[in-house]
Amino acid sequence: MNAQPAALTALLLPALLPALLLTACATGGGGAKPGGGADGGADGGDGGASDGGGDTGAAAGCSGDPFSRASLQADISRLASPEWDGRRPGTPGDAAARGLIEARFACLGLEPLLASGEFQEPFVDHKGRATANVLAALPGRDASVAHEVVLVSAHLDHFGRGRLGANDDASGLAVMMAAAQALAAGPGPRRTVIFAGFGSEESGFEGSEAFVTASASEISPADVVFNLNLDMVGSYSQTDIVYALGTMDGTPGRRAIDALVGDFPSLNIGLGDWSNESDNVTFCRRGVPYLFFWTEDPECYHLDCDTEDRIDYVHLVEIAALTGALVTALGDTEDDLGGAVRRGEKVCKG
Numbered sequence: 367m368n369a370q371p372a373a374l375t376a377l378l379l380p381a382l383l384p385a386l387l388l389t390a391c392a393t394g395g396g397g398a399k400p401g402g403g404a405d406g407g408a409d410g411g412d413g414g415a416s417d418g419g420g421d422t423g424a425a426a427g428c429s430g431d432p433f434s435r436a437s438l439q440a441d442i443s444r445l446a447s448p449e450w451d452g453r454r455p456g457t458p459g460d461a462a463a464r465g466l467i468e469a470r471f472a473c474l475g476l477e478p479l480l481a482s483g484e485f486q487e488p489f490v491d492h493k494g495r496a497t498a499n500v501l502a503a504l505p506g507r508d509a510s511v512a513h514e515v516v517l518v519s520a521h522l523d524h525f526g527r528g529r530l531g532a533n534d535d536a537s538g539l540a541v542m543m544a545a546a547q548a549l550a551a552g553p554g555p556r557r558t559v560i561f562a563g564f565g566s567e568e569s570g571f572e573g574s575e576a577f578v579t580a581s582a583s584e585i586s587p588a589d590v591v592f593n594l595n596l597d598m599v600g601s602y603s604q605t606d607i608v609y610a611l612g613t614m615d616g617t618p619g620r621r622a623i624d625a626l627v628g629d630f631p632s633l634n635i636g637l638g639d640w641s642n643e644s645d646n647v648t649f650c651r652r653g654v655p656y657l658f659f660w661t662e663d664p665e666c667y668h669l670d671c672d673t674e675d676r677i678d679y680v681h682l683v684e685i686a687a688l689t690g691a692l693v694t695a696l697g698d699t700e701d702d703l704g705g706a707v708r709r710g711e712k713v714c715k716g
């Protein structure tokens with residue numbers, strides 16, 4: 367999650383956001399988000415491509431129930447461990463987190479996305495920090511729509527220096543990997559699904575921007591027809607709601623989730639609002655519909671207290687199962703996702 371300062375948001379989205387809304391709560395759910403914003407540290411590239419150390423636990427997440435509390439907790443505990451210190455871009459903790467995601471993708475049998483055969487797409491962010499996206503594909507099984515890509519994303523970076531980012535966004539990464547495990551175990555959807563751990567989100571959606579502008583992928587980023595983004599999904603109990611942002615009336619995401627909400631009666635799902643505060647921005651500004659799962663965390667957003675012990679696993683397992691169902695539904699839908707992109711339907715906000 368990256369609550370942009372208004373000026374930076376204006377730079378990123380020059381034509382899309384009325385000034386009136388720049389500082390408003392993107393959810394429409396009442397009040398501005400808690401502070402935060404850009405990573406304030408003058409932390410230039412501090413290198414560190416080395417493994418942050420030890421067993422990543424990747425293999426443990428390749429079997430069993432992907433949506434169990436134990437599985438999700440194991441991933442969040444590792445990703446948000448003090449040893450990995452918040453996965454700040456360019457640090458050993460960042461490299462270790464990328465290593466965990468890559469190993470998970472590999473043991474699930476997913477395909478590397480890059481033409482080089484690598485899972486990691488390196489880039490240098492605007493602070494000079496060398497980091498990477500971790501990208502894998504589950505090829506579509508229906509030749510008529512396999513060229514269309516449903517992208518499931520979460521961001522792998524946080525601030526470090528004591529800010530461990532358990533909710534922001536180890537929770538999203540854990541759910542993204544759980545969905546990958548669930549889909550890899552099945553027949554696979556009609557469309558191609560790409561799973562992405564994006565780097566340097568907190569400094570301005572830099573990993574997702576690098577992804578869409580790169581030419582190293584086997585699959586063109588221009589073929590992405592839907593983005594399901596997960597950022598801060600572990601704090602449901604703070605406000606007793608999970609937002610499914612970007613689900614304005616008439617959008618493909620709204621149609622897909624409307625068909626599933628009845629299966630998850632324990633979740634209060636906020637529909638219809640929009641957001642300009644995570645990697646979904648990179649896609650919506652290019653006309654790609656999105657659905658962004660987010661739970662508010664007024665107490666610990668971007669603070670040292672965003673730790674694993676605060677994660678609401680009771681609801682996280684439900685959000686993870688809903689995510690898995692939604693990815694399958696979007697992958698298989700008869701809805702013309704590609705057509706929605708080509709027609710330039712309004713997808714960034716209401």
Ligand SMILES: [Zn+2]
Pocket residue numbers: 367368369534568668
């Ligand atoms: Zn954040």
